[in-house]
Amino acid sequence: MNPKHWTGRHTVITGGTSGIGLATTHALLDAGAHVTAIGLDDDSATQLAAEHHDNLLVAPADVRREDDLSTAFKDARGRFGPVRSLICCAGITKPSYFTDLTTDDHRRHMDVNYFGTLFAVQQAIPDLIADGRGSITCISSAAGFLGVFGYGAYTPTKFAVSGLCEVLRQELKPRGITVTVIYPPDVDTPMLAGETPLKPPELRALSNGENALSADQVARALIEGTETGRTRVIPGTSTRLLRLAAGAAPGLLARYMDSVIARAQRQV
Numbered sequence: 001m002n003p004k005h006w007t008g009r010h011t012v013i014t015g016g017t018s019g020i021g022l023a024t025t026h027a028l029l030d031a032g033a034h035v036t037a038i039g040l041d042d043d044s045a046t047q048l049a050a051e052h053h054d055n056l057l058v059a060p061a062d063v064r065r066e067d068d069l070s071t072a073f074k075d076a077r078g079r080f081g082p083v084r085s086l087i088c089c090a091g092i093t094k095p096s097y098f099t100d101l102t103t104d105d106h107r108r109h110m111d112v113n114y115f116g117t118l119f120a121v122q123q124a125i126p127d128l129i130a131d132g133r134g135s136i137t138c139i140s141s142a143a144g145f146l147g148v149f150g151y152g153a154y155t156p157t158k159f160a161v162s163g164l165c166e167v168l169r170q171e172l173k174p175r176g177i178t179v180t181v182i183y184p185p186d187v188d189t190p191m192l193a194g195e196t197p198l199k200p201p202e203l204r205a206l207s208n209g210e211n212a213l214s215a216d217q218v219a220r221a222l223i224e225g226t227e228t229g230r231t232r233v234i235p236g237t238s239t240r241l242l243r244l245a246a247g248a249a250p251g252l253l254a255r256y257m258d259s260v261i262a263r264a265q266r267q268v
Contacts, residue, residue: 001220005227007032010080012073014063014120015090017044019189020139023219024087029053031223036076036083038063038090038120055080063090063116073123082127085226088117088138088161093191095199098152106153113157118164125172132176137226138165142185142239146246146253149261150203169231178229182222185239186212205264206257211238 006028013028015021016037025037025048034055039045041060049058057079061068076083092112094105117138128134143151144158162181169179186192186209196209218235225233234240245253 001027001031001223002227003031005031006223008034009084010034010036010076010082011085011087012036012038012076012083012120012124013087013089014038014116015088015139017042017048017058019089019191020184020187020215020218020222021087021089022048023215024089024222025056027216027219027223029056033085034080036072036080038069038072063120064111066119069119069123077127082131083124083134084127084131085135086120086124086128086137087222087226088120088136090116090120091139091191093151093154093195095150095154095195095203096152097150097200101153106156109153109157110160113154114160114164117161121164121168128172128177129175134176135178135180135226135229136165136168136172137180137182137222139182139184139222140165142183142234142242144181144183145243148203149206149257150200178226180222180225180230181232182218182225183232183234183239183243184213184218185236185242187215187218188212189215201268202261202264205260 011028011033013021013025016025017039025035028035036057036059037048038059038061045058045060057076059072059075061072092109121136138161140161141158143155144162147155165179165181172179186207192209192212213236221233221235234243
């Protein structure tokens with residue numbers, strides 16, 4: 001991390017009160033950034049606000065609601081001035097068989113994971129364009145470049161985030177704004193703890209969470225990638241190998257995943 005990059009930089013982090021977002025919030029506070037952490041009005045937000053950092057604003061908001069985000073960004077500008085960096089970490093997942101997912105499940109995932117990212121970008125862009133040196137960083141997932149059994153509602157939203165960021169990168173690069181996408185694997189966060197009991201056996205065979213990265217590891221990779229303006233950040237050696245296989249040998253990777261799924265089904 002380069003503290004000179006972050007000192008005094010007003011950075012808005014959605015999902016900034018829990019998981020990867022919280023780890024990023026703490027790291028950037030330590031680096032001297034002015035951080036607005038947007039999160040639900042819950043115990044996590046209360047605990048973070050109770051830390052009483054002079055360079056922190058906790059702004060309660062539901063990222064699905066444009067009015068909530070508009071108010072949060074207005075409060076953020078009133079406290080720390082124009083936004084210079086946006087980091088979108090808010091997200092949800094509900095693993096299940098596709099046939100057991102409801103339309104409401106799909107819609108809620110899209111509302112939080114995709115539209116929650118989109119709405120935050122829309123709020124920040126005027127400031128970033130005016131600054132001419134701003135940055136946007138969005139959390140996708142390893143499931144954002146590879147379809148995974150049991151993530152029928154989650155995976156499409158992460159592909160959507162990846163596609164949005166590619167368009168933003170092309171359009172905003174001439175304006176001096178960098179766009180970085182993060183593709184983490186399983187990460188040891190409250191979200192992973194909540195989803196693990198819901199995973200179908202086939203998904204547990206593909207992704208059991210035993211080698212999950214820490215939130216701090218992903219936050220460090222996110223911050224370093226943002227500082228240097230990297231287009232894609234893939235934390236973890238195994239995740240990078242998976243991305244390589246998905247691009248270079250998709251048929252072989254698909255056959256491997258099919259064999260793991262079939263083996264898990266025989267054991268049920």
